[in-house]
Amino acid sequence: MISNKWAKLIKSLHLKKHRKAEQLFFVEGEKAVLELLQSDWPVVALFATDSFLNQHTALCQRAALLQNCSAAELEKVGSFSSNDAALAVVKIPQWHFTPPAPTDWVLVLDSINDPGNLGTIIRIADWYGIRHILCSEDTADAFNPKVIAAAKGSFLRVQLHYQPLLPLLQAANRPVYGAYLGGESVHQLGLPQSGGYIVLGNEANGISDAVGRHVSRKITIPAFGQAESLNVGIACAIICDNLRRLGGA
């Protein structure tokens, strides 16, 4: 059973202000919780169905607190509406951004609002071997349950850094690519193998003027039909794919 005290705590963690105050967030769903338990992240508490606990007895011992409960209890405190088997309460990690190695790519998110988009971008970064994402301070919170759900296990491998973008980009002695609707075609760029920054802008307004002044090269995904735009997650994936096809592994 999930005690009232824990139920209240988990429910509070749906909101950023409580996650910030407690320095905790939660991970739901069998697959994501299993990936978490296989990582070295500190797990404060694990609530799971008997079936989950029996199948993964050894792994579950990783949690500082372990408690069996029903799927219905998990659904009451978490954000999933069905098929829930496990929920873990986890300490928010402390990440510090250090300038990347010369061949690394870093994503820069200028005010991405939608948690689903942010989660998708984290998953794409992980697929393409990008370890660091710089986020403007108004970008959706990395530990929002919707972000964690959309990122699948990739939130474990990609670090998000929330800080003012301008000083960072000013100091960047590396190419800064920005995704625009009217830039150079990513199909013809011949992007360098050397890495750099890739800036993606807000869903409705694109890259802000202030950030845009630090973009050294505007890039765009060529359209062959009539759609007005692509979702920012889709654009991120296509740009990363174009970078990696040129740059190699």
Place this chain on the structure above:
Amino acid sequence: MISNKWAKLIKSLHLKKHRKAEQLFFVEGEKAVLELLQSDWPVVALFATDSFLNQHTALCQRAALLQNCSAAELEKVGSFSSNDAALAVVKIPQWHFTPPAPTDWVLVLDSINDPGNLGTIIRIADWYGIRHILCSEDTADAFNPKVIAAAKGSFLRVQLHYQPLLPLLQAANRPVYGAYLGGESVHQLGLPQSGGYIVLGNEANGISDAVGRHVSRKITIPAFGQAESLNVGIACAIICDNLRRLGGA
């Protein structure tokens, strides 16, 4: 004001069985409704705020029935939870699939369940100039409000055909590419300029064995990091981008 009769009808159109019985669906949101009014699709009824009607007086005359109402009324009958300005009730079009021209690409969806994914795929098809999507009969319904919302205006330009896939693929005298996790790299394929079919499988289970037997070439998106998989919409976008970068406009 939206009359009780219309409110009841629109609410019923959230469900596929009622859309099928009435042969109607609805389109919400200022931008999508404007694109609809600029098309030649028959608009049965338009409900909109005074501000929308005043700004687009001439266009609104396209609707057979025109009625002003409040944003709150729109939110009550539609699927948007805020900022709604217009909702149009539209006749479901009758589309017939004819084998594509030799240079055309056709998407084939084998049991795509999530309406958001389907809408995203429609938008991507439109961006890359793909006009036809073949859907297994258990794929999410094209006129589900969540599909229409995710597709943006692209539902107006891409035709979806729900029919058994096996007879169609059996009769296809064109290459059939299937997206798998362990196929040939799309970066090294040298895909032909000649067009063909691209099969995308179910979110959890991939392409079914029966459909897979008609795939002439298994393709995959190379991974450079550790994510286990990509969302099907993301995979669709990357494959289309790789096709078009080779095939030209």
